[in-house]
Amino acid sequence: MMILETDRLSIAFGGVRAIDEVNIAVESGQVFSIIGPNGSGKTTLFNLVSGIYTPDDGSIRLAGQTATGLAPHELARRGLSRTFQNLQIFYRMSVLENVMVGRHRHERTGILADLLHLPAVTLQNKATDAAARAALARVGLADFAERSASSLAYGALKRLEIARALATEPSLLLLDEPAAGCNPVETQEIDAVIRSIVKDGITVVLVEHDMRLVMNISDRVHVLANGRTLAEGTPEQVRSNAAVIQAYLGIHGSQEAIRAFD
């Protein structure tokens, strides 16, 4: 089953076509990676799919149902969640509270109950707390639950964002450069977390510059350049595609090429 499909998805900013008729089809349970040089439109594509931008043209289908133009919170309620390239942490809150916010769509108390602190709120808070701790444990941050989010190291914050997204119980998770800025050890941790997520049946769409991570973990790789599709296929197909090597790896420099092909 296709959990995410886009059909000729397009958006322009001031005359520049940032995403130009891109079709992707993500099969349920897979790791689907989107790669491309800087400025090729990867994050823009994520922002379109997660409802932050509204496409000028084309359509998005989520689990077979039309999802074009839905607001991010509506998409979240349909089981789509994401993380951000530039961290979007709730810095005023504790690590645990950050993840508790991720439980929002499962929380059932109304505003009056919340104001009056009815027994239902106490029960809800307990359930939310337990679910949030479970999500933290999945990314290895259980011991940091009571810490202030602002006190965490960069790599841990990356995992905190994943835990928070997991707390929504998504069926589709978009990870925007989860390993960016991480050292090799942190990247290993992210790799392990992604594998465990996929094992639980959650589909992962990944934007990532770390080619080793992408080639290791992906079922399919979609290559963008200048907002258009350049190639798509298995990691093996993509890494031997002449157009990809020329357009993407050529621009990106030999260092990246060496890392990808060793």
Added chain:
Amino acid sequence: MAIAAIFVSVPWFFPSAYYYRIGVLVFIFALAVAGLNLLMGFAGQVSLGHAGFLGIGAYSVAIGPTHLGMPSWFCLFAGAALSAAVAFFVGRPILRLKGHYLAVATLGFGLLVAIVLTNEAGLTGGPDGMTVPRLTLFGWSVRGSDAWYWISGTTFIGGFVLALNLMGSPTGRALQAIHDSEIAAQVLGIDVARKKLTVFIISAVYASVAGSYLALFNGHVTPDVAGFLRSIELVAMVVLGGMGSILGSLVGAGLLVVLPQALTIFHEYEQALLGLILIVFMIFLRRGIVPSVAAVIFGWRK
């Protein structure tokens, strides 16, 4: 609990009715500030026009009984309902704005209310204001600062408890999340526009009730109650006491009500001194009085 204990015990030390009067003003403003703090300190949405809701509440208990013959207590609730309705219709378009733009839009709202109150002289008495009939409850005419001390104090504690309840609830977590990152809150399934509107309405109701109390207590109301300076004063109380600290709302309101009274002995330098004290407070307790003092006592964060 501690606040309730102080609330009950403090009057034993009041040498005169004048102190009750100050106490009433502190509680009334603290109520409005607690509501504004939910909006500003907690959800991170600024309002420079909150005195507009103070004005709606105040004039509700002035106009209702005078022109329509309705009982004051009923007008207090009607005013709160009216404020909620106004907050709903004003909030929907303007809460999409962020930061400075939201500040200017709310500023415009406050000015609008003040101008309407000034110009509708037939109904409101214009710039000179109007007399507010006394509150009558079960045949008992409420007069005197001591009676109002108990009423306003009890109401503040009620509002304080509701605000604390809200902060520790799913809605409270969502609001705090909006403060730090709207976009992250959205992708986690929070309907940001709706949550902002909810807290805006709650804060408007707090301000409206405070405004009604103020008018009933003073027995007179002028458009100044909804004026720009009032709005700024409320914001100053929030920031001084501590953004996101409901206890700070009481401290902020207390300080800004008591200080000008205490400083009157300096005559013409009163305002200058008040300004200076505010500057010093903000430099040394930059997160507001209550959070900064709490940080020192509990060694919490840097």
